[in-house]
Amino acid sequence: MSGGGPFDGPSPDARGGPQSAADGAGLAGSAAPPVPASAPAVPAVPAQKPHLSEGEGGDRSVTVHGDNKGIVSTGDFAFNVCYVDGRFVETGSLRELPVRSAPLLAAPARAELFGRDGLVEDVCGQLAEGRSVQLYGSAHVGKRAVAEAVHRRLAERRARGHVLAPRAGEQETLDVLYGRLAEAFFGKAFLRDVDETVLRAAVGDVSGVHITVLDCALEQEDVARLLETFPGCTFLLTSPYPTLPDGEAAHHVQPLPRDAAIELLSAELGLDLGPEGLRNLQFDHVYEMSEGRPRLLLQYASFIKGSDAWRAMPARGPHDQPPPVDPERLSPRHQAEALAVALSEPARRVLVALATFGAPLADAWLAPVTGDPRAADAGSELRDRRLVTYRFGMYQITEEAAAAVRSQGWPTASAATAAEGLTAALTAEPKPPAPEPYLLLAVARGLRDAHKWALTARFVKAAAPTALAAGRGQVALQLYVLGRMAAGRGGLKKDLDHYVRTEEQTRRLLDGDRAAVVAALALLSAPAVPTAKLGSVAGYIAKFTTTKVAITAGAVTVAVGAATAVAVTAAADPAGCAEAKQTLSAAPEPSGLRTTQDLVDEHRRVSSGLRAAAEKATDSEVESALRQRADEREQSVGTAQSEGAGLGPDVHPDVEAALVGSKALRAEIQDTQKISPVCPDVLE
Secondary structure (H helix, E strand, O other), rough: OOOOOOOOOOHHHHHHOOOOOHHHOOOOOOOOOOOOOOOOOEEEEEEEOOOOOOOOOOOOOOOOOOOOOOOOEOOOOEEEEEEEOEEEEEEEEEEOOOOOOOOOOOOOOOOOOOOOHHHHHHHHHHHHHOOOOOEEOOOOOOOOHHHHHHHHHHHHOOOOOEOOOOOOOOOOOHHHHHHHHHHHHHHOOOOOOOOOOHHHOOOOOOOOOOEEEEEOOOOHHHHHHHHOOOOOEEEEEEEEEEEEEEEOOOOOOEOOOOHHHOOOOOOOOOOOOOHHHHOOHHHHHHHHOOOOOOHHHHHHHHHHHOOHHHHOOOOOOOOOOOOOOOHHHHHHHHHHHHHHHHHOHHHHHHHHHHHOOOOOOHHHHHHHHHHOOHHOOOOHHHHHHEEHHHHHHHHOOOOOHHHHHHHHOOOOOOOOOHHHHHHHHHHHOOOOOOOOOOHHHHHHHHHOOOOOHHHHHHHHHHHEEEEEEOOOOOOHHHHHHHHHHHHHOOOOOOHHHHHHHHHHHHHHHHHHHHHHHHHHHHOOOOOOOOOOOHHHOHHHHOOOOOOOHHHHHHHHHHHHHHHHHHHHHOOOOOOOHHHHHHHHHOOOOOOHOOOOHHHHHHHHHHHHHHHHHHHOOHHHHHHHHHHHHHHHHHHHHHHHHHOOOOOOOOOOOOHHHHHHHHHHHHHHHHHHHHOOOHHHHHHH
């Protein structure tokens, strides 16, 4: 039996449009999200009848299996939850769902590999033997170009399979990868964790399916588990270092040697570069700075073609002697700056938006995010200048271009403009293909940083359901947290009530056991929720009204309702709460913390402040809550120091800053969750 779902990432050139011979050598750039605009939509999932265990009085038995928080079941059937057509629906066990046929692998346009054809032959031969293969090496050396060439060979054999690339703002773990593969094989964007044992049993009969995982950072133990879970599939992994258990099938992709780099540059410039031409282009210096990485060599070619001296060259030969290049402008950042300042205004706005929000953009979202209708056609200009990579229908800014934007001191893109444009598009009919969910989170964070409280509260109501529909439950949860924060600081009591309830119940839905999920579904569908987008599942919940589960759900509902009432309406200000609120309010914006040491210092500041607040408390519950949270913050100091950023030695500072900012935001959210029950005013 073969299996699979929509193809998660055909090469851009499989969609149409030419690709230069040199373009293929630079395919190891930043990956965009793997779900293309043209992929088949996940079909609407009807609310399924729950599996009942008949007992005395018709009561429904509820069983929770093990300690895996992502898999709970009724009777003998594990279940999960999806968000489809504006509502939450329960899905059956993976073992009960049909496996979808995998699509044919798309064939990328043929591209010159500059000496790596033998490697492609070796990889294809090992895959044909049923072995899984890994391509490893440093960033931008061309691993993805080799993978694309392999895909082309597999497509010629009419092979079927899936391609997964990293998603913005998401740390790849084995659990995350299992969820994405389950979506590919079963056609549903699951919101809860997928159990490894259940998944292994569900795909045990699948064979003849190829899976490529780009930029896979799993450790060797997790890679081994992945291969064991899909024994009938072959894998092609691109990774920074070797982690494949089969060492003979792990191939080190080296930077381009000097002769191959000359060949690439000559092809891109359309010149037969000789010794004098290479001297004029300062080639030896450029090659040393590029470290043989194709993407930087391609950027250099674009820089040369955009120079005034190049444009002033005579139309006729000699074509092996390009004009001299200023050696002071040869660093990749200077090249990117020269290319960026020459952009048209619409393209410059798109580049700044890409740098500001750190998420890839499809053509359909360039104008809404920038607020400039002319930006809709700016993507090709950025691509021609090599300031972006174009993968899976999305534009992603390069590291050098992001540095150039910062160096120029250009104002960041307006989060308010982006939010208005995104909200209008997300609520319009017909809707364009959904944006990358991390873009929505980045815009919401920008609104928070700008203190646009009312707009944040309104934007999250449109953005969170989009993230849920894409299966990005944690992104949706962070959006709800920002919505609650905005509603509290903006004095929007009705919205605050809505977001307190929605955040808590979404958390229960994603992580809770069976009873908690039923309670969450009940609350998320209650009339008090001011938008249909939060899920109208009253009919589904009605099935439980005469069961013991309904009693459990009701009890949880009452408890949560009481807690919500305290958080929203309590007017008292117990001793110690003002000091706690002052400590939390003094927190810097998470985006301002860039290193692990910054995070450690912030943990210590909050811990010290909460301890001082606890000393002021006269109520035992307030004192206990403040001391407990202070202790947790102090423990986080040791955790942060021992783990560090966890990214390795050569990570870009902006990547570390993004991870540190994410950890800081989670800590702030936990502060509010732990303290608001005893100090309601911290929400304001």
